[in-house]
């Protein structure tokens with residue numbers, strides 16, 4: 001808390017994926033960073049941030065006196081920061097980067113997601129207002145929900161519906177930031193990344209949602225074939241992929257770089273930015289590369305139409321129902 005500089009920011013989510021890379025980038029650019037972080041698994045917040053930064057850069061230790069940690073929780077008013085510290089922070093941190101969120105898609109976690117994502121955004125606006133700081137808010141391209149086709153940065157509520165708790169709560173959260181920005185003429189920038197993957201040079205990642213769920217699926221197939229390879233001999237496994245479909249992946253360093261550069265420009269204030277890949281890779285290419293990387297020659301990409309994929313998914317579902325029934329009868333007859 002002893003840091004005094006005109007180039008100071010407060011950043012949430014510094015133990016997470018994007019927040020840690022963005023924090024590192026800000027340090028490299030000469031910023032002083034107040035990380036708002038939690039203690040977890042018996043590790044204090046400072047140690048958690050130090051670990052993250054040193055994983056990202058071997059030179060992290062040279063920035064050690066450029067950052068400090070405020071222990072807090074984004075679900076609390078002013079993130080639970082002590083009053084005296086808040087007063088000291090005023091006039092020091094002139095930007096708040098709000099990266100903290102819960103990325104769970106599960107409806108079981110919806111209440112928690114609402115607390116962290118929606119209440120968290122509300123608390124971020126109040127904190128930025130108290131500090132007289134700009135708010136740089138991390139939204140997501142997926143606030144577009146089930147919309148298809150071209151989706152513009154100036155569009156928000158287009159009557160879309162949402163496929164999961166994450167999309168819904170992030171939409172509600174962005175709405176809070178927009179209302180605050182518009183009603184109070186406050187300074188806010190909204191960033192909407194697509195699907196973020198590891199560093200472009202090292203592959204380092206701290207969050208394994210999105211693309212990594214697909215990679216995990218391929219990995220488990222590869223492991224299965226390593227174990228059972230002899231038994232299933234040369235049986236080829238076709239993976240159906242919708243022809244010409246693409247996944248908008250973007251590397252975490254590109255996201256941190258874009259956010260940093262945009263946050264430096266006064267013209268960015270009040271704007272929304274899609275932080276996405278301009279030429280997203282085709283699914284067939286992503287899957288093919290993943291399979292080759294895993295060293296699994298028997299898998300073949302099978303390009304199909306969307307209708308065909310839906311038909312196959314239905315067939316698989318019916319087959320699993322059938323297997324469930326057979327299993328049930330076998331267990332019952334075995335029991336008798």
Ligand SMILES: NC(=O)c1ccc[n+]([C@@H]2O[C@H](COP(=O)([O-])OP(=O)(O)OC[C@H]3O[C@@H](n4cnc5c(N)ncnc54)[C@H](OP(=O)(O)O)[C@@H]3O)[C@@H](O)[C@H]2O)c1
Nearest residue numbers: 013015016017018038073074100101138140193195196207
């Ligand atoms: N990853 C993506 O593909 C992606 C794509 C588009 C947009 N985004 C957005 O980018 C932002 C960052 O995502 P990410 O991938 O970096 O997420 P992440 O790796 O899951 O990190 C989430 C961060 O939020 C912190 N956090 C959660 N609840 C908190 C609370 N109550 N108090 C304090 N900190 C809390 C976590 O702290 P702990 O370590 O203590 O849990 C962690 O540092 C999010 O707003 C997300 O919606 C992400």
